[in-house]
Amino acid sequence: MPETLILTRTPATATNGDEFQPVIDRCLAGEEAAYGLLYQRLSPLIYRLNYGLLQNREDAEEVLQDSFEYAFRNLHRFDSRKAAFKTWLYQIALSRCRNKRRRKWLPSFSLSQGIYQEIADTETPLPDETLALSGEQKAVWSALKQLSPKLRETALLRYYEGLTYGEIGEIVGVPAKTAESRMRLAHQELKKILQRVA
Amino acid sequence: MEHITHLLSDYVLDLLPAEARGQVERHAAACSRCRQQLQRERQLTHLVRETMLAAGHITPLRLVQLRPPLRQRHQPWFTRQSWQKGVAVMAVCLFLFVASLSLHPTYNAHWQNGAVPSVIAATATITPLPATATQTAAPSPTSTTPPQQTPGAAATPVAFLWPR
Numbered sequence: 046m047p048e049t050l051i052l053t054r055t056p057a058t059a060t061n062g063d064e065f066q067p068v069i070d071r072c073l074a075g076e077e078a079a080y081g082l083l084y085q086r087l088s089p090l091i092y093r094l095n096y097g098l099l100q101n102r103e104d105a106e107e108v109l110q111d112s113f114e115y116a117f118r119n120l121h122r123f124d125s126r127k128a129a130f131k132t133w134l135y136q137i138a139l140s141r142c143r144n145k146r147r148r149k150w151l152p153s154f155s156l157s158q159g160i161y162q163e164i165a166d167t168e169t170p171l172p173d174e175t176l177a178l179s180g181e182q183k184a185v186w187s188a189l190k191q192l193s194p195k196l197r198e199t200a201l202l203r204y205y206e207g208l209t210y211g212e213i214g215e216i217v218g219v220p221a222k223t224a225e226s227r228m229r230l231a232h233q234e235l236k237k238i239l240q241r242v243a
Numbered sequence: 244m245e246h247i248t249h250l251l252s253d254y255v256l257d258l259l260p261a262e263a264r265g266q267v268e269r270h271a272a273a274c275s276r277c278r279q280q281l282q283r284e285r286q287l288t289h290l291v292r293e294t295m296l297a298a299g300h301i302t303p304l305r306l307v308q309l310r311p312p313l314r315q316r317h318q319p320w321f322t323r324q325s326w327q328k329g330v331a332v333m334a335v336c337l338f339l340f341v342a343s344l345s346l347h348p349t350y351n352a353h354w355q356n357g358a359v360p361s362v363i364a365a366t367a368t369i370t371p372l373p374a375t376a377t378q379t380a381a382p383s384p385t386s387t388t389p390p391q392q393t394p395g396a397a398a399t400p401v402a403f404l405w406p407r
């Protein structure tokens with residue numbers, strides 16, 4: 046189970062005073078409003094990460110629900126000495142995004158057209174929900190979609206969340222140095238794609 | 244003057260040691276070409292961030308609608324919205340039904356006489372199986388077919404066996 050791995054792995058950056066610890070304590074004491082507070086503060090971040098990774102609104106919403114349901118049910122297992130709460134939650138969401146992507150990809154691969162399906166996906170017209178984006182933003186959105194999943198994960202956590210490479214490594218399950226080289230690659234790839242478009 | 248173009252990406256990505264950072268800053272202050280290039284690198288970072296914020300926008304109302312129920316934190320997996328889960332449950336149901344027909348001599352005889360009315364009856368007639376199997380065979384959340392009782396078989400509606 047990926048969740049078990051997540052919970053037992055010792056992360057690179059341990060934090061003692063987690064900003065969410067007081068709220069978590071209130072949750073564990075049975076205060077329902079505290080769960081609402083955690084959800085209110087963190088759900089937009091988790092949703093945006095899911096949507097950036099999956100680029101599908103329905104999937105992103107389902108992963109959001111699953112992630113918080115798991116996190117709330119397993120809140121007693123969260124250890125602030127091992128990881129920041131936000132990092133823990135990102136790990137939970139990321140593993141679900143990966144599972145979702147894998148489940149969607151497998152059927153098309155079994156029809157011996159997996160690779161082509163992926164290529165075709167990048168060429169399909171953007172869904173209506175990106176209509177509100179400017180021309181430049183649409184190009185970036187489409188470029189992000191063309192990154193490999195590994196690079197996209199790192200790029201989103203860095204560009205959007207501004208996380209450190211140590212934190213990114215913790216979340217995606219690689220050493221900080223690997224997160225750094227993935228970020229370098231993602232940045233070069235994005236530049237190349239956008240230059241081609243321009 | 245030797246340009247530092249090769250260091251600019253690493254600079255904006257915060258991948259340079261302090262000494263090299265200083266080198267980039269000193270050079271960019273004096274070289275307009277590298278300064279412009281640095282500006283472009285920064286813009287890309289900014290643009291990706293803006294795009295994510297704009298594309299991944301979700302209304303507070305929608306977030307509230309998606310919030311998992313707190314009072315039922317142990318909500319069974321089969322009640323969550325997903326048609327694939329429904330199909331999987333139906334498949335398990337069908338498998339258990341067919342398995343029960345081939346194992347149970349009475350059912351076998353009925354089947355050969357054409358007494359079992361339809362496959363849909365599987366959602367309600369899996370009593371001979373152990374309790375764990377019966378729980379797995381929950382009907383699909385999307386199914387609208389009411390459970391049917393097979394005459395002669397002491398069938399128990401599966402719904403009564405669900406933990407509430």
Ligand SMILES: [Zn+2]
Nearest residue numbers: 246247274277
């Ligand atoms: Zn220069």
